[in-house]
Amino acid sequence: MATMKDVAKLCGISISTVSRVINNSGYVNKETEEKVKAAIEKLNFSPNQAARSLVNGDTKTIGLIIPDISNPFFPAIARAVEDTLQEEKYSIIVCNSDNDILKLSKHFKTLKQKSVDGIIIAGEIKRNHIQEFTEQNLPLVMIDVNTDSLPVNSVRTDNRFGGNIATNHLIEQGFSRIAHIRGPLDSSTAEDRYKGYLDSLKEFGILYDPTLVQIGDFHEESGYNAMLRLLAHSNPPDAVFVANDLMALGVLEVLSKNKSQIGIVGYDDIPFIKYLNPKLTTVKQPIYDIGIKAAQILLKTINNSSETVDFVKELMKPELIIRQTSLREKVRK
Amino acid sequence: MATMKDVAKLCGISISTVSRVINNSGYVNKETEEKVKAAIEKLNFSPNQAARSLVNGDTKTIGLIIPDISNPFFPAIARAVEDTLQEEKYSIIVCNSDNDILKLSKHFKTLKQKSVDGIIIAGEIKRNHIQEFTEQNLPLVMIDVNTDSLPVNSVRTDNRFGGNIATNHLIEQGFSRIAHIRGPLDSSTAEDRYKGYLDSLKEFGILYDPTLVQIGDFHEESGYNAMLRLLAHSNPPDAVFVANDLMALGVLEVLSKNKSQIGIVGYDDIPFIKYLNPKLTTVKQPIYDIGIKAAQILLKTINNSSETVDFVKELMKPELIIRQTSLREKVRK
DNA sequence: CTGAAAGCGCTTACAG
DNA sequence: CTGAAAGCGCTTACAG
Numbered sequence: 061m062a063t064m065k066d067v068a069k070l071c072g073i074s075i076s077t078v079s080r081v082i083n084n085s086g087y088v089n090k091e092t093e094e095k096v097k098a099a100i101e102k103l104n105f106s107p108n109q110a111a112r113s114l115v116n117g118d119t120k121t122i123g124l125i126i127p128d129i130s131n132p133f134f135p136a137i138a139r140a141v142e143d144t145l146q147e148e149k150y151s152i153i154v155c156n157s158d159n160d161i162l163k164l165s166k167h168f169k170t171l172k173q174k175s176v177d178g179i180i181i182a183g184e185i186k187r188n189h190i191q192e193f194t195e196q197n198l199p200l201v202m203i204d205v206n207t208d209s210l211p212v213n214s215v216r217t218d219n220r221f222g223g224n225i226a227t228n229h230l231i232e233q234g235f236s237r238i239a240h241i242r243g244p245l246d247s248s249t250a251e252d253r254y255k256g257y258l259d260s261l262k263e264f265g266i267l268y269d270p271t272l273v274q275i276g277d278f279h280e281e282s283g284y285n286a287m288l289r290l291l292a293h294s295n296p297p298d299a300v301f302v303a304n305d306l307m308a309l310g311v312l313e314v315l316s317k318n319k320s321q322i323g324i325v326g327y328d329d330i331p332f333i334k335y336l337n338p339k340l341t342t343v344k345q346p347i348y349d350i351g352i353k354a355a356q357i358l359l360k361t362i363n364n365s366s367e368t369v370d371f372v373k374e375l376m377k378p379e380l381i382i383r384q385t386s387l388r389e390k391v392r393k
Numbered sequence: 394m395a396t397m398k399d400v401a402k403l404c405g406i407s408i409s410t411v412s413r414v415i416n417n418s419g420y421v422n423k424e425t426e427e428k429v430k431a432a433i434e435k436l437n438f439s440p441n442q443a444a445r446s447l448v449n450g451d452t453k454t455i456g457l458i459i460p461d462i463s464n465p466f467f468p469a470i471a472r473a474v475e476d477t478l479q480e481e482k483y484s485i486i487v488c489n490s491d492n493d494i495l496k497l498s499k500h501f502k503t504l505k506q507k508s509v510d511g512i513i514i515a516g517e518i519k520r521n522h523i524q525e526f527t528e529q530n531l532p533l534v535m536i537d538v539n540t541d542s543l544p545v546n547s548v549r550t551d552n553r554f555g556g557n558i559a560t561n562h563l564i565e566q567g568f569s570r571i572a573h574i575r576g577p578l579d580s581s582t583a584e585d586r587y588k589g590y591l592d593s594l595k596e597f598g599i600l601y602d603p604t605l606v607q608i609g610d611f612h613e614e615s616g617y618n619a620m621l622r623l624l625a626h627s628n629p630p631d632a633v634f635v636a637n638d639l640m641a642l643g644v645l646e647v648l649s650k651n652k653s654q655i656g657i658v659g660y661d662d663i664p665f666i667k668y669l670n671p672k673l674t675t676v677k678q679p680i681y682d683i684g685i686k687a688a689q690i691l692l693k694t695i696n697n698s699s700e701t702v703d704f705v706k707e708l709m710k711p712e713l714i715i716r717q718t719s720l721r722e723k724v725r726k
Numbered sequence: 727c728t729g730a731a732a733g734c735g736c737t738t739a740c741a742g
Numbered sequence: 743c744t745g746a747a748a749g750c751g752c753t754t755a756c757a758g
Contacts, residue, residue: 061505063751074729079753087727109507110452111751113443114734121486121507130472132665135462142462142489151503153454154487156475170484172394174442174454309668316670332465335642337649337670396735407745412737420743444735447750728758734751742744 062103070099082107113175121151122358123171127159127183131306132330133347137182137203140351148359150177161189168193178358181205184247199361201354206248207373213361215354215374219249222343222378223256224263226301226325229341229380231264233388235299235323239272241286241311243303250278253303253327272297276307283307287314299323299386305330308340312385324385327378334383341386343378350376395436403432415440446508454484455691456504460492460516464639465663466680470515470536473684481692483510492516501526511691514538517580532694534687539581540706546694548687548707552582555676555711556589557596559634559658562674562713564597566721568632568656572605574619574644576636583611586636586660605630609640616640620647632656632719638663641673645718657718660711667716674719676711683709 064082068075073092080088081096088096099105113119124141126134142152153176155167164181171179178199185193185205193200194212207214230238240257243250254273261268274289276282283302287310290297299322302308308326315322326333329344357372397415401408406425413421414429421429432438446452457474459467475485486509488500497514504512511532518526518538526533527545540547563571573590576583587606594601607622609615616635620643623630632655635641641659648655659666662677690705 065751075752076729076754077727080728083753085753089727092727106502106506108447108751110443110446111734112753114441114447114736114751115753117734119443119507128472129462129468129475130664132465132468135465135468138487139461139463139489142487149503151486151488151507153484154471154475155484156472169439170482173439174452174484309665313668331463332642332665335646336668398735408736409738409745410743413744416737418738422743425743441735444750445737447735447752448737450750730757732754732756734753736750738748740748741746 061108062105063108064105066103067096067099067105070103071095117175118177119175120149121153121174121176122362123153123155123167123174123176123179125155125157125164125167125171125179125181125183128156129154132332133328133345134182136331136347137351137354140348141180141355144352144355145359157183159183161185165192168196172196172198178362180354180358182354184249186246199358201358201361203350203354204249207371211371213357213372213374215350215357215376217345217350217376217378219252219378220256220259222327222345223253223301223303224259225256225378225380226253226327226343227257227260228263229382229386230299230301230323230325231260231266233299233323233386235388236266237269237272237295237297237299238266238323239274239290239297239300241274241276241283241290241300241302241307243276243278243307245275247278250303257301276303276310278304278306280306280310280313283310284313285310287311297322299325301325302327304328305333305340305342308342309333309336312336312338312340323388325380326385329381338385339383341383342381344381345378346376394441395438396441397438399436400429400432400438403436404428450508451510452508453482454486454507454509455695456486456488456500456507456509456512458488458490458497458500458504458512458514458516461489462487465665466661466678467515469664469680470684470687473681474513474688477685477688478692490516494518494522498525501529505529505531511695513687513691515687517582519579532691534691534694536683536687537582540704544704546690546705546707548683548690548709550678550683550709550711552585552711553589553592555660555678556586556634556636557592558589558711558713559586559660559676560590560593561596562715562719563632563634563656563658564593564599566632566656566719568721569599570602570605570628570630570632571599571656572607572623572630572633574607574609574616574623574633574635574640576609576611576640578608580611583636590634609636611637611639613639613643613646616643617646618643620644630655632658634658635660637661638666638673638675641675642666642669645669645671645673656721658713659718662714671718672716674716675714677714678711679709 064075064078068078157164180201182203202214242254274286305326305328326342329342397408401411490497513534515536535547575587607619638659638661659675662675
């Protein structure tokens with residue numbers, strides 16, 4: 061590959077001048093400039109980013125660590141981040157953590173070694189692990205992690221509110237015995253949605269029955285199994301709020317066999333869920349917007365890295381999307 | 394961030410020796426080695442990859458250019474590539490091209506500038522555009538592009554065969570008037586699946602009726618519209634082979650309203666399609682395996698960059714997954 | 727407006 | 743076994 065030296069030689073000038081025309085810095089004779097540009101064109105030269113990074117300290121690339129790009133929740137985030145950052149000429153290194161703190165940690169280290177200009181981390185991280193990432197003095201935005209009172213930027217959605225509107229809707233539809241299939245006990249997201257569910261019960265004066273709450277792991281199969289358990293209950297529920305769409309898929313799977321009339325509300329509104337039959341009522345997260353927001357905050361942090369700026373804590377509101385599965389008078393085929 | 398100089402100073406030795414212990418190259422006194430390792434630990438040092446790249450020429454990062462990570466076909470490829478390459482300590486920069494040759498070209502250039510060690514490109518590229526990428530002397534693997542007789546590695550699936558087994562299955566199920574919703578005219582993938590469809594007709598001595606072939610763009614809505622047109626036909630089909638699952642989603646959308654008994658076979662077997670109701674019969678592409686294969690070939694190319702190796706042309710076989718929508722005696726709820 | 731020189735943080739022969 | 747020195751390809755003051 062051609063280097064600046066090559067184009068300098070071809071033009072009979074110094075590399076300093078070549079650098080100036082490339083970076084539009086300082087004054088350069090119009091004529092010289094043309095000559096340099098022609099040479100660059102001719103040699104198909106493009107500056108070596110590694111060399112640049114070494115002196116500038118920046119790389120024009122950022123890291124995005126997500127649990128799993130195969131999980132339908134994350135591609136939209138990745139896309140949003142790329143769409144937003146590539147306007148500013150950034151590239152994105154994507155890493156899958158599988159929600160494993162060890163893998164996450166390894167990826168973080170690698171990214172740091174590659175001198176990325178900033179990192180976006182999505183997924184649950186336990187509070188005592190967060191510090192490891194915040195003290196690195198690297199522009200950072202966390203998605204979906206509770207960073208209250210911690211020195212990090214974050215973008216989250218109001219999960220408690222989401223759980224609340226989901227459950228309220230079911231109650232207002234006339235369902236009276238409402239179960240909840242929640243996420244893992246150590247997940248704050250799961251916990252918040254569960255709290256929203258409890259809020260609703262209290263709000264409507266419904267007695268809380270702990271045997272109606274089943275624990276899943278946010279994947280299909282656990283939803284399937286949880287629903288089976290619920291159906292085996294001596295006094296089964298007539299509706300269920302499921303903490304995410306993936307588990308709701310499992311729930312639908314068992315209920316479709318039973319031609320059941322149990323009301324269902326999911327959570328996330330992942331793409332393609334709308335093609336399901338019957339159509340799933342769900343709490344929609346503004347996935348793409350979350351990605352955009354995170355990217356914007358990261359960008360701002362990168363550009364202000366010298367000044368002390370307050371950390372941004374963005375809380376986005378989810379929205380109830382009413383489709384078929386929650387309707388009392390629904391027509392299930 | 395700490396540099397090698399810092400650890401050298403802390404140990405009272407030269408950076409040459411530090412470098413040696415980091416890279417396990419040459420002989421180092423056991424004692425010195427321990428001291429260096431301790432210093433590295435203490436200073437939380439990790440080598441600057443930009444500096445390394447500058448001298449070594451490699452970056453331990455590769456580029457993956459796909460049409461769109463939001464398209465459910467691609468996350469599995471991205472995951473497979475990461476899973477395969479991260480064993481070798483590579484990072485992946487993901488770029489979305491939207492199947493736009495200009496964007497693709499820009500991404501390619503950026504990646505080259507960042508000195509990536511290799512690039513995987515997925516998606517259709519017209520023959521006359523391929524050269525632009527092959528002549529750059531960069532390890533390269535193309536997924537899903539016809540590279541016959543061109544100096545590039547590629548991984549593809551046998552689309553003609555896929556179209557053939559899809560249509561054969563429909564015929565064997567007893568359907569006699571079989572339509573085809575194909576992809577764009579300028580897509581070789583679409584063309585090949587269409588040819589497979591034609592092969593079947595000929596094989597079974599069925600007269601080809603061009604009015605039964607509708608053109609879509611591989612997205613839901615075009616499938617929806619194409620199906621509408623087919624239903625408006627004076628002599629409508631009793632089955633349809635749809636060139637990908639996304640368009641089949643659109644087809645199912647119109648047919649579910651009509652309680653139609655038209656047979657359907659899709660193509661791809663994208664994730665979650667199996668949760669659809671009725672369950673879509675489709676031609677499964679080994680998506681994850683395609684990604685693995687591409688990554689393996691890239692790796693081999695990177696490691697043999699000096700030797701002249703033959704270009705690999707991998708042709709993978711798709712597989713028919715029979716579910717509900719193609720069954721003659723199917724029970725549609 | 728332009729060039730010489732130092733330096734970014736490493737690796738790699740070459741001496742010793 | 744270890745160190746001094748050159749060099750990877752750039753950018754950035756500093757002179758001129």
